[in-house]
Amino acid sequence: MxxxxxxxxxxxxxxxxxxxxxxxxxSTQRVNYLFTFGRGLNITKANLEDTGVACVSYGEVHSKYAFEVDPNRHVLKCVSSNYLSDSSRSLLSPGDFVFADTSEDIDGAGNFTQFVGEGQLFAGYHTVILRPKGQHYPRYLAYAFDTPESRNQIRLAVKGVKVFSITQEILKNVFLVLxxxxxxxxxxxxxxxxxxxxxxxxxxxxxxxxxxxxxxxxxxxxxxxxxxxPNVPMKDSGVEWLGQVPEHWQVLPIQRVLAKIEQGASPVAQNRSPETGEYGVLKISSVKKGRFIEVESKTLDSFADYEPRFKVKLGDLLVTRANTPSLVADSCIVEQEPRNPTMMCDLVYRLITTNMVENSYVCFWLLSNYGRMQIEVDARGSSMTMAKVSQGHIKSWLITIPPLRxxxxxxxxxxxxxxxxxxxxxxxxxxxxxxxxxxxxxxxxxxxxxxxxxxxxxxxxxxxxxxxxxxx
Missing domain, CATH: 1.10.287 (Helix Hairpins)
Structure with missing residues (x-):
């Protein structure tokens, strides 16, 4: 060492x-002999409130408060105080462990948090409670659970394909070093x-x-x-949020520099990247923060579903039509033509520009704070989980236009x-x-x-x- x-x-x-x-x-000992076991509340997200008794569910275990959770330091949803009398077995004591009983990937199998601090805290849905017994030190046990040696025992025992289940029986058979x-x-x-x-x-x-x-x-x-x-003469752009721009630049709606906007299609496809000789269709995740990610594509079930007019080509300017609010209208330039014939999906636009602009310049404008500001205004009225922008939105956005050189x-x-x-x-x-x-x-x-x-x-x-x- x-x-x-x-x-x-x-x-x-x-x-x-x-x-x-x-x-x-x-010595070594099975978890079964070191803890008593319980279950979190049998509730759903609909039972969570802003006030009441704090509650930690499997989502917080996976994404927010792994290893330890303290209701006095961490922001948690709550449940009604009625559960104190109806479901007191799911109320935690300091030092208790809360394991997520499901995981969407194998790396998350064995994720847990330990209740530290003071106050009242419930274990929520999709959780298993482990309560230390005997004279073992709870904080040490937390570190023992956090080792690859312990986690690998859990990962080898779980079963599943898309969702992995972590049962009480699996946890009981884990060995810890003491x-x-x-x-x-x-x-x-x-x-x-x-x-x-x-x-x-x-x-x-x-x-x-x-x-x-x-x-x-x-x-x-x-x-x-x-x-x-830095020494170029400036002028008022005439747009309050844009301020001054170089005197010889233009400020125009993007429509003035577009020849056409194309929207892809949604053929039946398998959720895997195409191999040699297969045809593909993009996923929206192929366009990410200015980068084109070729592997983010699906394999078409049939060559007959491939539409050549939507083929992705070198130099294409792609813009996402729908995504989360922070990613909608994300853009990229295709800097390397896909190895396999790949078409745009219906959640992706291709902007075909005139000879007034370079595609890469338009892409950087859309990625800029000023481009994103306009995008977020138009996407704001959409769903919080899937925001959308129309061709009309895109055409209306303002853009600065320097000379081509x-x-x-x-x-x-x-x-x-x-x-x-x-x-x-x-x-x-x-x-x-x-x-x-x-x-x-x-x-x-x-x-x-x-x-x-x-x-x-x-x-x-x-x-x-x-x-x-x-x-x-």
Whole structure:
């Protein structure tokens, strides 16, 4: 083991394939003997309210409050206080665990949260409750459940295709490693301290990514409204929200630079990407934040369903017709023609422009803050789950029009800037991935006894060094 952490002096075979050797004075035990089991409330989303007794359901376990939940810190929906008398068995005590009993993917199998803090909290729908019994330290048990060794036992046992079920029986048969009670408390304190420091590193990288994304958006928005020459004479655009633009630019409805808008079709298709010799149709997810994602397509059931007039071609400007409110009218340029003949679906438009504009310039305009502002105004009246924009909406949106040569310069500048910023974002995302892997490795090493932290003491320095992380 790397760094300052030492191994225990003596190990013995655990008898459990998930753990191999563990410190000789440790033991293993099935979850069935460490907990009593219960079920969350038999309710639906319709039973949730804004006031009452806080309730944590499987959705929060999967997406919001994994590992721990505190009703005093976390925003939760509530249920009526009537459940206190009718369903008190689903009321949690501090230290209790709530497992999601279903998952849409295998990675989510074994996701849980632990009730920390004070107050009243119910376990909601699609959950299994585990209540610690005996003298074992609940916080240590939380870290024990959070290791790959424990999660893999659950993932190997679950069954399902589109939805995976995590039953009480599966959880009861999971083995955990158990140090002495004193060691459990020390390991939990050590991991609380070290993972908090690791999480601060992750938060810094996440904030950096947000700043880089904001910069990336600002570069687009500035270039398509102010141009690249800081000394160019400006004029009032005549549009309040647009402000000043270069004096020689035009501000026109997009209709003035469009020759045609085409909408795709919806043939019968299989939910897989086409292979060699097969024909495909795009999904709306093929257009994402300026990128064309070829693999986001479906295979046509029959070649006869393929309509050549909707074929996706190199250089196409694609715009989504319907999506979530934040993604509707997303746009991209097809920078590489699909390997297999692929047609547009009916949720995608193709904008065919005149010789007044470059497709890439129009695409960047639609991605800019000024383009998105107009899009969101027109999409606002649509459903919160599926917003739509019509061809009429698109034609009415205003766009700035520099001369063609300047459009080319702006497109080139934005692309170079985007490549640089995207590279920095990818580096930060990779850093987060590596830090998270090492965080997982540290928890695993401490909980399974690969490192000995019995003599660990928290650092008293306010400028403590970054945590020494064992490699995954």
């Amino acid at each position: 790397e760094g300052k952490y030492q191994a225990y002096p003596e190990y013995a075979d655990s008898g459990i394939s998930s753990f191999n050797a563990i410190p000789i004075h440790w 140090p002495t009670h004193i060691e459990q408390r020390t390991i939990a304190a050590f991991l609380d301290h070290e993972t908090a420091r690791i999480d601060r590193l992750i938060e810094k990288q996440q904030r950096l990514i947000e700043l880089l994304k904001e910069k990336r958006q600002a570069v687009i928005s500035h270039a398509v409204t102010k141009g690249l020459d 300047e459009q080319s310069q702006i497109v080139s500048y934005i692309r170079k800037s985007q490549d640089r910023l995207t590279h920095l974002i990818e580096r930060a995302e990779l850093a987060i991935k590596l830090i998270q892997e090492r965080r997982t490795a540290l928890i695993s090493a401490a909980v399974t006894g690969k490192i000995d932290v019995r003599n660990w003491q928290p650092s008293t320095s306010t400028q403590a060094a970054e945590p020494d992380l064992p490699m995954a």
